[in-house]
Amino acid sequence: MFVLIVGAGRVGSSVARNMLAEGHEVSCLDEDPESHARLEIGLDKPWEDLGGHFTVGTALELDALMAAGIERADVFVASTDGDNTNIIIAQLAKRRFNVPKVIVRILDPYRAKWYAEQGLNTICPTRVAIDMLEHEIRDTAERGTSGAPPAGAVDHEDADL
């Protein structure tokens, strides 16, 4: 599959590397040229040599999205650090470019919920954090204050770089 990831921050770059390793064609668009270095963390060859694509550009510019290959994307991931940008480009990908699968990261849980109801495939890390924290507290309340790590806590070795 051709996967286009807009926003190669910690989340976007990790997903990009892992998808490339799994044999997918991966293209990243980021406005910061330095993000290219983040893509190569832990790799023994340059990103391009491994078959990855990287485009510097602003996500809202159609030219940049097209240069990054949006017209042939099977999956579109909106993972910039701005909720507003993500929500808009996800709708562009869906309505204008008819990308079959569009996934959008929205940090604001309230808006994530509403846009999910409108048919956007949303991932809300804040919601996940809230649920995990609440789970831990409830778990502690039920079991007393014993120190066993709760299910779902992040193992350090799996943590994103």
Added chain:
Amino acid sequence: MTERQYIIIVGAGKVGWNLARELIDKGNEVTVIESNRERYLTVEQELEHNVQYGDASELWVLERAGISRADMVIAVTGDDEDNMLICQVAKEKYLVSRIIARVNNPRNREHFDLLGIKPVVSATDLILRLIEHEVPEYGLVHLLDLPEQRLEIIEMELPANSRAAGTRVGDLSMPEGSLLISVLREGTGFVPNAETVLQSGDEILAVLDPRVEEDLTAYFGPDGSASS
């Protein structure tokens, strides 16, 4: 406006602040939302309870401002993404019947269209339009554009060598789908009748289907043999 409306303005920059003043003067109920603390404190000295501090791209901020009873939401921040999404949720989530969005970067205009945000106001476009109005060489001024309804009203000055000059209105053969509605001559406008004879320098107003605009301008334009 005859009826008192509840209007939410997002962004207390020069545009938002002055809009608020005017709309309050006209007797409307207005709430301005501003996300910059310093700017909020400045504007609050004048607008007092009519301005609220907060980021209107957060839904609870809009709800606190009473968006569900708003008659109109005007998004005039300096950020197109904010303006787009605030208008989108105002319209689709809170069912606000009238929205107006400011476009800062004209290249973003098509994004507003795609999200169904209209009408939009773009300072760049307004200035372009003023230039069209002030520079007669440009020839054609759009007074009203209703692209979806396939209707527009244009104003056009008949050039010195217009092939329509000297023609009775009754003898005009304007393109199908266009209609001459008014003539401005020496500062006075009138509705022509069949006997009216057009003159060079007349400004004509026509209503037409945008698809025949080129035919129409060619029809009233300079005689082909006389111009470059």
